[in-house]
Amino acid sequence: xxxxxxxxxxxxxxxxxxxxxxxxxxxxxxxxxxxxxxxxxxxxxxxxxxxxxxxxxxxxxxxxxxxxxxxxxxxxxxxxxxxxxxxxxxxxxxxxxxxxxxxxxxxxxxxxxxxxxxxxxxxxxxxxxxxxxxxxxxxxxxxxxxxxxxxxxxxxxxxxxxxxxxxxxxxxxxxxxxxxxxxxxxxxxxxxxxxxxxxxxxxxxxxxxxxxxxxxxxxxxxxxxxxxxxxxxxxxxxxxxxxxxxxxxxxxxxxxxxxxxxxxxxxxxxxxxxxxxxxxxxxxxxxxxxxxxxxxxxxxxxxxxxxxxxxxxxxxxxxxxxxxxx
Amino acid sequence: xxxxxxxxxxxxxxxxxxxxxxxxxxxxxxxxxxxxxxxxxxxxxxxxxxxxxxxxxxxxxxxxxxxxxxxxxxxxxxxxxxxxxxxxxxxxxxxxxxxxxxxxxxxxxxxxxxxxxxxxxxxxxxxxxxxxxxxxxxxxxxxxxxxxxxxxxxxxxxxxxxxxxxxxxxxxxxxxxxxxxxxxxxxxxxxxxxxxxxxxxxxxxxxxxxxxxxxxxxxxxxxxxxxxxxxxxxxxxxxxxxxxxxxxxxxxxxxxxxxxxxxxxxxxxxxxxxxxxxxxxxxxxxxxxxxxxxxxxxxxxxxxxxxxxxxxxxxxxxxxxxxxxx
Amino acid sequence: xxxxxxxxxxxxxxxxxxxxxxxxxxxxxxxxxxxxxxxxxxxxxxxxxxxxxxxxxxxxxxxxxxxxxxxxxxxxxxxxxxxxxxxxxxxxxxxxxxxxxxxxxxxxxxxxxxxxxxxxxxxxxxxxxxxxxxxxxxxxxxxxxxxxxxxxxxxxxxxxxxxxxxxxxxxxxxxxxxxxxxxxxxxxxxxxxxxxxxxxxxxxxxxxxxxxxxxxxxxxxxxxxxxxxxxxxxxxxxxxxxxxxxxxxxxxxxxxxxxxxxxxxxxxxxxxxxxxxxxxxxxxxxxxxxxxxxxxxxxxxxxxxxxxxxxxxxxxxxxxxxxxxxxxxx
Numbered sequence: 001x002x003x004x005x006x007x008x009x010x011x012x013x014x015x016x017x018x019x020x021x022x023x024x025x026x027x028x029x030x031x032x033x034x035x036x037x038x039x040x041x042x043x044x045x046x047x048x049x050x051x052x053x054x055x056x057x058x059x060x061x062x063x064x065x066x067x068x069x070x071x072x073x074x075x076x077x078x079x080x081x082x083x084x085x086x087x088x089x090x091x092x093x094x095x096x097x098x099x100x101x102x103x104x105x106x107x108x109x110x111x112x113x114x115x116x117x118x119x120x121x122x123x124x125x126x127x128x129x130x131x132x133x134x135x136x137x138x139x140x141x142x143x144x145x146x147x148x149x150x151x152x153x154x155x156x157x158x159x160x161x162x163x164x165x166x167x168x169x170x171x172x173x174x175x176x177x178x179x180x181x182x183x184x185x186x187x188x189x190x191x192x193x194x195x196x197x198x199x200x201x202x203x204x205x206x207x208x209x210x211x212x213x214x215x216x217x218x219x220x221x222x223x224x225x226x227x228x229x230x231x232x233x234x235x236x237x238x239x240x241x242x243x244x245x246x247x248x249x250x251x252x253x254x255x256x257x258x259x260x261x262x263x264x265x266x267x268x269x270x271x272x273x274x275x276x277x278x279x280x281x282x283x284x285x286x287x288x289x290x291x292x293x294x295x296x297x298x299x300x301x302x303x304x305x306x307x308x309x310x311x312x313x314x315x316x317x318x319x320x321x322x323x324x325x326x
Numbered sequence: 327x328x329x330x331x332x333x334x335x336x337x338x339x340x341x342x343x344x345x346x347x348x349x350x351x352x353x354x355x356x357x358x359x360x361x362x363x364x365x366x367x368x369x370x371x372x373x374x375x376x377x378x379x380x381x382x383x384x385x386x387x388x389x390x391x392x393x394x395x396x397x398x399x400x401x402x403x404x405x406x407x408x409x410x411x412x413x414x415x416x417x418x419x420x421x422x423x424x425x426x427x428x429x430x431x432x433x434x435x436x437x438x439x440x441x442x443x444x445x446x447x448x449x450x451x452x453x454x455x456x457x458x459x460x461x462x463x464x465x466x467x468x469x470x471x472x473x474x475x476x477x478x479x480x481x482x483x484x485x486x487x488x489x490x491x492x493x494x495x496x497x498x499x500x501x502x503x504x505x506x507x508x509x510x511x512x513x514x515x516x517x518x519x520x521x522x523x524x525x526x527x528x529x530x531x532x533x534x535x536x537x538x539x540x541x542x543x544x545x546x547x548x549x550x551x552x553x554x555x556x557x558x559x560x561x562x563x564x565x566x567x568x569x570x571x572x573x574x575x576x577x578x579x580x581x582x583x584x585x586x587x588x589x590x591x592x593x594x595x596x597x598x599x600x601x602x603x604x605x606x607x608x609x610x611x612x613x614x615x616x617x618x619x620x621x622x623x624x625x626x627x628x629x630x631x632x633x634x635x636x637x638x639x640x641x642x643x644x645x646x647x648x649x650x651x652x
Numbered sequence: 653x654x655x656x657x658x659x660x661x662x663x664x665x666x667x668x669x670x671x672x673x674x675x676x677x678x679x680x681x682x683x684x685x686x687x688x689x690x691x692x693x694x695x696x697x698x699x700x701x702x703x704x705x706x707x708x709x710x711x712x713x714x715x716x717x718x719x720x721x722x723x724x725x726x727x728x729x730x731x732x733x734x735x736x737x738x739x740x741x742x743x744x745x746x747x748x749x750x751x752x753x754x755x756x757x758x759x760x761x762x763x764x765x766x767x768x769x770x771x772x773x774x775x776x777x778x779x780x781x782x783x784x785x786x787x788x789x790x791x792x793x794x795x796x797x798x799x800x801x802x803x804x805x806x807x808x809x810x811x812x813x814x815x816x817x818x819x820x821x822x823x824x825x826x827x828x829x830x831x832x833x834x835x836x837x838x839x840x841x842x843x844x845x846x847x848x849x850x851x852x853x854x855x856x857x858x859x860x861x862x863x864x865x866x867x868x869x870x871x872x873x874x875x876x877x878x879x880x881x882x883x884x885x886x887x888x889x890x891x892x893x894x895x896x897x898x899x900x901x902x903x904x905x906x907x908x909x910x911x912x913x914x915x916x917x918x919x920x921x922x923x924x925x926x927x928x929x930x931x932x933x934x935x936x937x938x939x940x941x942x943x944x945x946x947x948x949x950x951x952x953x954x955x956x957x958x959x960x961x962x963x964x965x966x967x968x969x970x971x972x973x974x975x976x977x978x979x980x981x982x
Contacts, residue, residue, distance in 0.1 A: 017808040020766055159344055162635060164627035166593055167608055168349070171624060174612045175355040215762035219826065222720060223776035224749035233775075237766045252469065259471045260594050264609060282477050289484065299474035306469035 024241070027319040034315020041308040044301075048117035052078040055111045078115065094293055101293040103281065113297050116273030120255055121305065123188050123274070127254040128247045130193030131200060136243060138197065139204030143212070144231065154205070157198040165195055166260065173266035181272045188267045192254045200246045207239050241320035248313035252306040259302050275302050334636055345628045350393045353621055356612075396621070406618030410610055415622045418607060425495060426591035426603030429519065433526035434588065437534050440527070442577075445538025446570065449546060460535055467532025473594040476525045480598070483521065491518050493600040522599045526592060537580065542573040579641040586630040586637070660697035663834055663866050664719065667693050669728035669738075671711075671718050675939070686938045688714040690890035691728070693965060694973070698833075701860065701867040703881030703898075705874060705913075709935060711890040712870045716836040719868065720752045721745055732834070750780055753827035757839040759819035763811040770807040773797060773825045780830060793829075799862070800825040801855050817848035824856065828863070836868045841876060853880050874917060878902070886910050889946045890938065892965055896972035906974040908951045945977065953978060 028034055056078040060071050090106035092098060100109035142153040169191045176187050211217060220230050255275075261267030262276025263283075270277055275298040282288045282295035371379075380386055384395045399406070405415035448457040480492050491497065495518050505511040545551065546569055555561070591605025600606075604623065611619035669692050674683035688711045696702050704712045718725050721737060730738045737748060756762035763772055774783075774793040783789045794804045800821040811819055820840060827835055837856070841849040857880060860867060871877050877884055878898065885895040886909065894907040905911045912931045919925075933950040936942050942949050948958040957977050965975040 017768060017810060018813065019768065019810050020812075158635075159341055162341060162628060162632045163345060163348070164590070164624070164631050167624050167627045168352075170593070170608070170612055171349070171352055171356065171620060174615075175352060175357070177357060215756045215758055216764045218722060219754070219756060219762055219823075222722060222749065222754045223779070223826070223830070224746045225775065225779050229779065233767075234764055238764075256469075256471055260473065263471075263473055263594065264597060266612070279471075279474060279477070288477070288481070292481065295477070299471065299477070302474065303466070303470045307465060310465060310469055 024319045028315055031315050031318060033311055034318070037308045037311025037315060040304065041312050044117070044305050044308060045121065048114050048121055051114040052111060052118065055108070091291055093291075100297055101291070103291070103294045104287065109294055109297065112273040112278065113275075113301060116275050116278055116298065117301060117305075119185050119268055119272060120258055120275040120302070123185055123192070123258045123268075124251040124255040124305075124309075126186075126189040127192040127196070128251040130189060131196040131250050131254075132243055132247045134193065134197035135200030135246070136204050136239070137201075139201035139206075140208060140231070140235075140239075142201070143205040143208030144235070146209075150205070153201075157201050160195065161198040163195060166257075168195060169257065169261060170264065170266050173261060181269050184267065184269045184272065185274070188258050188261055189254075191261075192257050196250060196253070200243070200250075203242050203246065204239055207242055208235055211235055211238055245313055245317045245320065248309060248316055252309040252313070255302060255306055255309070275299075331640060334639055338632055338636060341632055342625075342629060345632070346397075346625045347393060349621060349624050349628070350396065351389070353617055353624075354389060356615060356617065356620075405622040408611070408616050408619040410614050410616055410619070415619050418619065419604065419622060419626060422602060422604045422607050423589050423591075425601065426596070426605060427589055428515075429522055429526060429592070429595075429601065429603065430588040430590075432519065432523045433530055434584065436523065436527045437530035441531055441534035441538050444531075444535045446542050446573075448535065448539040449542035452543065457539070460539075464532045464536045467528055471594075472525060472529050472592070473598050475528065476521070476595060476598040479521055479525060489517065490520050492521065493598075494518060495602050518601075522595055522601055525595060538573070538577060541576045542569060545569045545573045548572075579638065582637040582641045583634045586634040590627055590630050660700070662695050663698045663733060664696040664868075665729075665731040666695070666715075666719065667729045667731065669693070669715070669718060669730060670726045671714055671723055672726045684939045687890050687941055688938060689718060689725075690941070692887075692890075692892050693728075694885060694892060694895055696834075696866060696868065698866055699860075699864060700882040701869050701880055703877035703884040704868060704870045704887060705872060705877050705884060706887035707872060707935060709889075709938065710887040711938075712872075712887050713838050715887070716754070716838050716868060716870050720754050720836050721748065722754070746780075749776075750782075750830045751832050752834045752836070753830060753832040755820075755823050755827050755835060755837040755840045758843055759816045759823065760843075762823050763819055765811055768808050768810050769793075769797065769802075769822055769825075772811075772822060773807075773829050776826070777829050782830070796825045796828050797822075799859065800828070801851075815848075816844050817852060820844060820852055821855065824852075824859070828859065831863070833864070834866045834868070836870065838870045839872070840869075842871065842873065849876065850879070856880065874913065886913070889936065889941060891946060891975065892973070893947065893975045894973065895965075896969075900969075900972055904972075906968060906972065906979045907947075907976050908953055909947050945975070 028038075053075050057071070057075045060075065090102055090104050092102040092106075094101040098108045098110065100113060103109055103112070138153050138157060142150040172191050173187060179187050217230070217234065220234055225234075258267055258274060259276035259279065262269075262274050263280045265277075265280060267276050268274035278298040279295050287294055384392055387395070403416065405419070407413070408415050408418055411418050444460055448460050451457055483490055484492060496514050497518075500510070500514055505514070551569055589604075591601075591603035591608075593605035593609060595601070596603045596605040597609060604626070608620065608623045608627075610616075611623060669689060670687070671689040672685040672687050675686055676683045690711070692711075692715060694702075704715070706712050714723065717723050719730055721730075721740065725738050728738070729736055732748070732752065737745075740748065767775075770790070770793055773796060774789055777783050777789065777792065778785060783792055790807075793807055797807055798804060802818060802821055802825070806814075806818075811822070814822065820843075823840070840856070841852050844852065853876065856867070859865065867880075869877065869880055881898050883895065883897045884901045886893050886901075886907065888909050894901070894905065894910045901910065902914065905914055909931075916931070931950055932952070936946070936949055942959075944960045945951070945958040945963050948954045951958065955978065961977065963975045963977045965973055968974050968979055
């Protein structure tokens with residue numbers, strides 16, 4: 001297309017301004033599989049938020065003398081009291097009352113599945129967040145300042161990356177056994193986050209290095225734009241795409257890691273449910289053989305969630321940076 | 327080339343020192359009384375004797391000194407003693423890694439045997455039914471927690487086939503009484519390997535097929551393939567003689583990285599299948615708080631990873647001479 | 653020909669400026685120096701366009717960037733409007749930015765793909781607090797953009813929605829936003845189609861008249877430089893070898909390199925048979941520059957003195973500088 005043609009096309013006043021984000025969004029929408037992933041991810045998120053609330057609502061609705069205000073508060077602040085120990089009702093297969101049956105302590109499995117889902121997904125989101133923060137910081141500083149700082153930081157990243165993932169996580173978790181059940185989730189987030197950042201930092205650094213050479217960065221220098229502005233308004237938006245993709249895909253990895261750690265007893269500890277520690281019950285042969293409704297659903301949920309997240313992440317990656325080789 | 331290799335090997339030493347120091351520090355936070363571990367849990371011993379042992383083990387020294395003491399012992403080949411196995415740690419480690427190796431090597435071989443033809447066919451008939459099926463398969467494989475898959479497999483096989491044992495490495499009675507012949511030994515272990523190797527193969531398959539496929543696609547799109555076709559060569563020849571050889575190269579580089587990993591146990595898998603490999607050794611060490619065992623095993627895992635990275639760098643250096651000149 | 657020589661006011665004085673880049677030679681060896689700019693001196697006057705030509709790697713871009721202080725000179729002084737700016741602190745540099753600007757070569761990488769024209773052109777105005785955000789700001793942006801040949805409705809669009817020539821116009825608009833007096837144009841039309849080149853050059857000329865600008869116009873293309881410059885300087889391997897007004901250069905080139913460059917321009921008229929002589933040899937490296945006169949390895953008139961002594965950049969004729977020992981005889 002010659003310049004003249006382009007000029008003609010572009011000079012039409014009706015042409016709408018289309019930023020790169022809008023273009024990526026359009027591309028994403030065209031990718032049906034990615035959209036399916038995105039939609040199912042959103043559905044899962046909604047489910048883990050709403051379903052426990054329904055249970056809490058049902059529980060508190062029947063309590064004597066409860067006011068509406070209190071009812072609303074309890075519904076929103078779902079806590080574990082919504083699951084009661086009902087030993088008489090334990091180990092029941094799925095029924096109308098308990099859609100997925102009950103576990104050995106008589107707790108409703110469906111409730112624990114989705115409440116545990118909150119925990120597992122929060123681990124995913126928070127560790128992705130931690131990884132992204134650390135990775136961007138390290139990679140950004142290394143790429144922007146270069147020189148000795150860069151060499152030092154990259155050496156550091158290399159060493160952290162050489163630490164064996166799962167074994168180290170196991171040890172750190174074991175060292176933090178004293179943490180109460182509700183906060184073990186944070187331990188997992190911490191442990192996954194501090195070992196996963198080197199990969200992203202390398203990508204961020206690479207991107208910043210190549211961006212620095214682009215003439216528009218030199219232009220900002222000549223125009224006298226402040227350092228902060230340069231980083232925030234010019235560099236960062238161009239790196240953001242990579243960060244988003246990495247965070248999304250990282251979430252899937254974090255959920256799997258949480259599952260593994262909790263399964264070994266070194267992640268989220270009971271009574272706080274998580275998908276991983278619900279599968280852990282299968283280590284008991286009775287549960288494993290006779291009560292599959294307790295440990296199979298969490299595994300399936302993990303699979304669906306991670307598949308959705310991966311589809312979403314890959315779709316985002318293709319939308320931001322389409323490569324012809326697929 | 328040798329200078330490049332030598333430089334990288336030298337860099338290994340400070341990396342390992344730093345990592346082992348990190349591990350040492352983290353382990354310091356782990357609960358557990360070393361004296362008890364040394365003597366065997368539950369043994370009644372006078373405080374004086376306990377103090378004596380503390381001195382002997384160097385436990386009263388500041389941490390850096392303890393680390394150096396440990397280093398000194400390692401240099402002499404003394405990795406400490408483990409109580410759970412009542413043996414020298416070095417014997418335990420070098421004994422059990424072969425069990426892990428057994429699983430890993432068979433899984434790798436099977437995975438390669440399947441992944442390469444599948445990858446090639448997927449690449450040749452891109453987006454066809456075959457390709458799409460394996461794309462979905464890969465996605466599922468990557469998204470599913472391996473231990474969950476293992477559990478499901480065991481569950482499915484639990485009632486059906488007597489012939490496939492569900493866990494362990496050997497039939498207990500036979501292990502105790504001894505085998506009547508080498509053949510019996512091999513078949514017994516072989517039968518026990520079926521399930522774990524299947525799971526391990528599936529997991530590796532998911533990534534290997536993808537990798538092969540993408541690598542072959544990239545090669546097929548090259549101009550020299552077009553030239554070969556235009557010369558009138560049969561398509562099969564084009565693919566297997568020209569494309570395949572070049573697509574194999576990147577495959578070999580990642581295989582290089584995987585070699586050290588063959589000696590590390592898949593912790594989660596070995597736990598589910600009760601397979602006596604180094605992964606379970608680590609887990610047992612952590613749960614029993616056997617610090618010398620954990621320390622040695624962890625450093626071992628780190629060493630494997632560091633060597634793997636080194637091999638990866640070296641193979642890139644072999645493939646792309648520009649890397650070496652730096 | 654504009655001969656305002658005696659009434660002209662210098663706006664920029666470059667004195668013995670050097671810019672060397674160290675290149676590491678290994679872990680324990682002293683780094684090599686790439687002598688990108690090696691002792692260059694000249695004066696520029698208000699309102700003129702000084703063209704700077706030379707082959708790739710001769711240091712013209714580096715010189716341009718050093719003058720606007722994207723780089724700090726390794727040695728020598730840069731006097732802008734009477735002030736020595738060679739080693740100004742970054743704080744003081746900020747004020748300088750409003751007076752000196754740079755136009756870039758590559759239309760595809762010189763604009764931030766994620767910002768629209770409004771932001772690209774106007775950002776600097778906000779940074780230097782020349783306007784406040786609001787109607788004034790937007791009007792000013794539109795004003796500049798229109799002067800550069802674009803339309804008002806273009807300001808909301810993004811770089812990828814423009815052609816190469818239009819992007820360069822945006823680049824010029826951006827440089828003008830701060831109302832500078834002096835602009836270094838680093839090969840601004842080299843990446844454009846020939847048909848578009850003249851449009852952009854004409855635009856630059858009219859802007860110069862309207863705003864009273866002075867240009868340092870860097871290019872490797874002699875025909876482009878001829879079109880737009882008042883005076884022309886020729887660079888070779890980091891040094892200025894000749895500097896004079898445009899007509900004198902084309903009619904009476906004094907330096908052997910200039911002569912060879914001019915001889916290499918193909919003559920389109922088939923009736924005029926021109927003897928084309930290729931310059932012998934290849935460009936030597938910037939690291940191990942030839943001793944004495946850098947051109948001696950390829951000069952057809954080379955004598956012994958050329959190998960040993962660096963020629964002085966002297967004013968041989970009125971307003972005609974050359975760096976050659978034997979310029980009078982050749």
